[in-house]
Amino acid sequence: MGGTAILSGGTVQVLALPGNFGPQTAFTILTAQGGLTGSFSGATVNLPFLDPSLSTAGNSVVLTLTRNPTFLTGRALTANQIGVARALDAGPTGNVLFLAAAGESSAGARRAFDLLSGEAHAGAVTTAVEESRHVRDAVLDRLRTASGSVNGSAQNVPAAFSADAPQRPSTVAVPIQTIDPQVFGLWGQGFGSWGRTDATTNAASLDRSTGGFLLGADAAVNEAGRVGVAGGYSRTSFDVTDRLSSGAIESVHGAIYGGAQFGALQLRAGAAVADQSITTSRAVAFGGFADALRASYDGTLFEGFGELAYRLTFGPAMAEPFVQAAAIRMRTDSFAEEGGAAALLGAGRTHDVGFSTVGLRGEARLGPDWPIMARAMAGWRHAGGDITPTALLAFPGVAGSSFLTAGVPIARDSLVVEAGLDYRVARAAKIGISYAGALSDRAQDHAVKGQFEMQF
Numbered sequence: 015m016g017g018t019a020i021l022s023g024g025t026v027q028v029l030a031l032p033g034n035f036g037p038q039t040a041f042t043i044l045t046a047q048g049g050l051t052g053s054f055s056g057a058t059v060n061l062p063f064l065d066p067s068l069s070t071a072g073n074s075v076v077l078t079l080t081r082n083p084t085f086l087t088g089r090a091l092t093a094n095q096i097g098v099a100r101a102l103d104a105g106p107t108g109n110v111l112f113l114a115a116a117g118e119s120s121a122g123a124r125r126a127f128d129l130l131s132g133e134a135h136a137g138a139v140t141t142a143v144e145e146s147r148h149v150r151d152a153v154l155d156r157l158r159t160a161s162g163s164v165n166g167s168a169q170n171v172p173a174a175f176s177a178d179a180p181q182r183p184s185t186v187a188v189p190i191q192t193i194d195p196q197v198f199g200l201w202g203q204g205f206g207s208w209g210r211t212d213a214t215t216n217a218a219s220l221d222r223s224t225g226g227f228l229l230g231a232d233a234a235v236n237e238a239g240r241v242g243v244a245g246g247y248s249r250t251s252f253d254v255t256d257r258l259s260s261g262a263i264e265s266v267h268g269a270i271y272g273g274a275q276f277g278a279l280q281l282r283a284g285a286a287v288a289d290q291s292i293t294t295s296r297a298v299a300f301g302g303f304a305d306a307l308r309a310s311y312d313g314t315l316f317e318g319f320g321e322l323a324y325r326l327t328f329g330p331a332m333a334e335p336f337v338q339a340a341a342i343r344m345r346t347d348s349f350a351e352e353g354g355a356a357a358l359l360g361a362g363r364t365h366d367v368g369f370s371t372v373g374l375r376g377e378a379r380l381g382p383d384w385p386i387m388a389r390a391m392a393g394w395r396h397a398g399g400d401i402t403p404t405a406l407l408a409f410p411g412v413a414g415s416s417f418l419t420a421g422v423p424i425a426r427d428s429l430v431v432e433a434g435l436d437y438r439v440a441r442a443a444k445i446g447i448s449y450a451g452a453l454s455d456r457a458q459d460h461a462v463k464g465q466f467e468m469q470f
Contacts, residue, residue, distance in 0.1 A: 019046035095127035097417030105412035134259035136421030139403035157273035209459030218256035261294035283320035307353035331378035425454035
């Protein structure tokens with residue numbers, strides 16, 4: 015404009031259209047050829063992540079919009095929320111997710127970060143590791159029950175001594191060790207379980223349920239050893255309800271195992287692998303934004319396990335203190351979710367977890383002539399390693415937007431218990447049913463198992 019501009023206060027109100035604002039964007043809003051007198055009192059802008067400021071440059075008034083680089087991050091509280099907020103803050107302001115979250119209240123923004131976090135992918139790892147116990151427990155159960163028939167048993171047989179001659183030899187009962195001719199075995203176990211891990215300040219609670227089976231065959235290799243193979247299938251469903259997420263893990267299992275006796279000392283060990291197919295489903299809905307997302311990817315779980323026990327026999331009863339260890343490696347492939355703007359890219363990850371258990375198990379026949387055996391176990395399990403699984407995720411097309419999301423942790427210390435009954439339907443065959451539980455301050459798992467064994 016020509017002449018002199020006389021400014022006597024007033025506020026500059028900026029109605030900016032959503033777009034990709036840089037760290038600073040300057041606009042000349044007034045130029046007076048005859049100069050400026052006075053000033054505006056301030057400026058406002060309708061986009062909350064922009065800070066407006068006014069300055070003069072010669073005969074011009076310049077409006078500068080400065081982007082707040084931590085606008086969303088400043089609203090986040092938990093580690094998962096901060097990861098998502100930083101990723102969005104690092105991207106363009108024109109991104110639909112950034113704009114949708116920026117338009118929310120602080121509480122609404124935190125809810126948006128939780129839904130965008132992809133927590134279900136970390137929860138899938140927690141679920142797979144917790145449910146891996148079914149395979150190793152089934153194998154170790156088989157080795158424990160089979161060890162009673164590997165070596166045969168001490169039996170009383172009639173014997174005569176020449177010192178009793180010459181009139182008439184008398185017979186006495188003499189205990190000798192006999193070899194069980196039934197060296198081959200077939201066995202199977204079906205299991206169903208359900209469990210829950212409570213929420214932390216960072217991650218939502220996780221519910222899970224599993225159904226599956228394992229079949230095995232083994233043979234005695236000598237009077238003190240047994241080796242075998244096993245395979246099976248399981249399907250686990252999990253839900254992270256507060257994150258509007260769910261998923262399933264289908265696993266095909268394979269295992270090798272072996273055991274040996276050295277007097278009362280029992281050594282049992284095995285290794286297993288599970289080829290897994292993981293599917294997830296998530297919903298993201300906050301403010302005016304909504305999206306439905308799905309992913310499908312593969313995983314592999316390896317585990318090696320072993321147990322050392324000392325068997326004490328008391329007539330028709332047995333007690334067995336034991337120590338047990340397991341090492342687990344869970345690997346997941348990279349993936350890309352299908353859906354809209356909230357879809358995530360996931361990087362392949364590896365998690366290593368170890369378990370150690372110390373406990374006591376026992377069994378006893380319910381009656382001298384009954385073919386029913388009662389058994390029970392109690393122990394303390396400790397977990398170490400990567401007990402809080404994480405997922406490395408990113409928003410497609412947003413440079414520098416990768417972030418880590420953690421799921422609920424695997425229980426560090428748990429009381430493990432089991433109780434069951436075995437019924438011998440024939441000399442070489444038996445069936446059984448049992449309950450098994452793992453209880454900690456933040457998690458609980460329960461399982462019902464049915465099994466059969468045949469020797470030939």
